[in-house]
């Protein structure tokens with residue numbers, strides 16, 4: 001099989017998508033950027049067939065970051081179906097999908113929608129590879145803001161081993177250019193250190209002065225209990241890549 005030349009990155013302006021575009025471009029690949037701001041909508045399908053002409057490989061890094069399960073499921077099933085259908089028509093040879101570590105046992109919300117996305121992609125005719133990532137360093141500050149009222153961040157008890165989006169993008173790029181199938185259902189990537197969301201907020205507060213106060217709130221449903229007890233942590237064999245969250249903060253926002 002000839003080496004891929006033209007690679008489409010869906011979600012090209014997002015946290016991990018823009019890093020993937022940058023890495024693949026620097027490695028010399030012809031990169032097609034796909035997002036609504038580039039005139040292509042993977043949910044409605046508008047502009048997708050034209051964007052995929054001549055594309056060998058797709059990286060699916062699009063997202064609709066909503067906690068609403070129905071909305072997220074609609075987004076991920078429609079986008080996966082459209083990418084599979086139009087990808088097959090265009091002769092795409094593989095799709096690399098970004099997913100999340102540990103989602104299998106979650107029953108609701110965004111994680112359940114990601115399981116549906118994986119299922120639809122697996123059922124499609126274009127071969128896939130799944131990269132399951134831990135929470136991105138770049139995303140955790142946003143999660144903490146969502147949980148903050150006034151001065152206080154009310155944080156669910158959650159264990160995570162966060163990773164820089166750039167490190168995830170390096171592995172996505174490797175998977176995209178290597179068309180050998182995986183010998184397992186997915187690959188995992190996480191950061192070097194397990195933390196709680198409260199640890200992350202403490203590091204954020206030390207670096208940037210907010211949130212002023214941090215309170216951990218107890219898990220009151222099964223999905224929260226799963227997150228609290230480590231279901232989102234990487235499994236044996238995961239790729240672990242630095243920097244830690246605190247090291248990343250220091251380089252992003254030097255004190």
Ligand SMILES: NC(=O)c1ccc[n+]([C@@H]2O[C@H](COP(=O)([O-])OP(=O)(O)OC[C@H]3O[C@@H](n4cnc5c(N)ncnc54)[C@H](OP(=O)(O)O)[C@@H]3O)[C@@H](O)[C@H]2O)c1
Nearest residue numbers: 011012013014015016035036037041042062063135136139
């Ligand atoms: N964030 C995390 O901590 C994390 C952790 C593990 C895995 N992941 C997974 O990684 C992937 C990317 O997450 P992210 O945080 O990098 O996403 P993000 O920053 O929210 O970016 C989402 C991207 O999707 C594009 N997009 C949204 N709706 C679209 C549509 N209808 N058609 C075409 N493009 C659309 C956006 O561009 P436009 O708005 O211009 O369309 C943007 O480029 C997702 O699958 C997510 O589940 C994320």
